[in-house]
Amino acid sequence: MYNVLVSNEKAIQSQYKSHVYADPENVTPSIVESRYELTKRKGARYVPAAFLTGLLDPVNSRVEFVELFAGLEGRIPILVMSTSGSPxxxxxxxxxxxxxxxxxxxxxxxxxxxxxEEYPKVVADELYRFLLEIFESKA
Known part of the structure; x- marks a missing residue:
C-alpha cells in the first residue's frame, strides 16, 4: 500500500506546515527534501499505512497507555514533554x-x-534539567 499523503514533497510540506511543526516558517526546503528521501528507502512505503491506521501503537486504549507508565512507578524516572502546539x-x-x-x-x-527537531535547544535544556534533578537527588 502506498500512501499519497506522504509520497511527494508538496504533501510532506503541507503536513509539516499544518500540524507536524508549530511554526510553518520552520519548515525549510531541506527538511522537506530529507523527509522525502526517507520515502524512497526500502520498505518505506509501508510505514505511512501503519502510522495512519494506528498499527504502530502497542496498546488499544488510553487507559492501557497510562497503565504502562504506572507499571514503571519507582523503577525508572520518566519525563513527559507535551507541546503547546500539538494537534x-x-x-x-x-x-x-x-x-x-x-x-x-x-x-x-x-x-x-x-x-x-523544531526546537532542539528547548528540548535539550528540559532534558538536561530533568537529568540533573534525577542525579542530584541520588547524590
Whole structure:
C-alpha cells in the first residue's frame, strides 16, 4: 500500500506546515527534501499505512497507555514533554500523562509533533534539567 499523503514533497510540506511543526516558517526546503528521501528507502512505503491506521501503537486504549507508565512507578524516572502546539488528539494523549502515576515530571515545550527537531535547544535544556534533578537527588 502506498500512501499519497506522504509520497511527494508538496504533501510532506503541507503536513509539516499544518500540524507536524508549530511554526510553518520552520519548515525549510531541506527538511522537506530529507523527509522525502526517507520515502524512497526500502520498505518505506509501508510505514505511512501503519502510522495512519494506528498499527504502530502497542496498546488499544488510553487507559492501557497510562497503565504502562504506572507499571514503571519507582523503577525508572520518566519525563513527559507535551507541546503547546500539538494537534488536539495528540495533545489529549499527552495530557493524559499529566499527573499520571509513574510520570516523574511533566513539562510543556513549544512545538507540535516534533519539538526535538523544531526546537532542539528547548528540548535539550528540559532534558538536561530533568537529568540533573534525577542525579542530584541520588547524590
Amino acid at each position: 488536539k488528539r495528540s495533545k489529549a494523549e499527552m495530557e493524559a500523562l499529566r499527573g499520571a502515576k509513574g510520570v516523574s515530571k511533566f513539562v510543556e515545550v513549544p512545538g507540535a509533533l516534533l519539538p526535538q
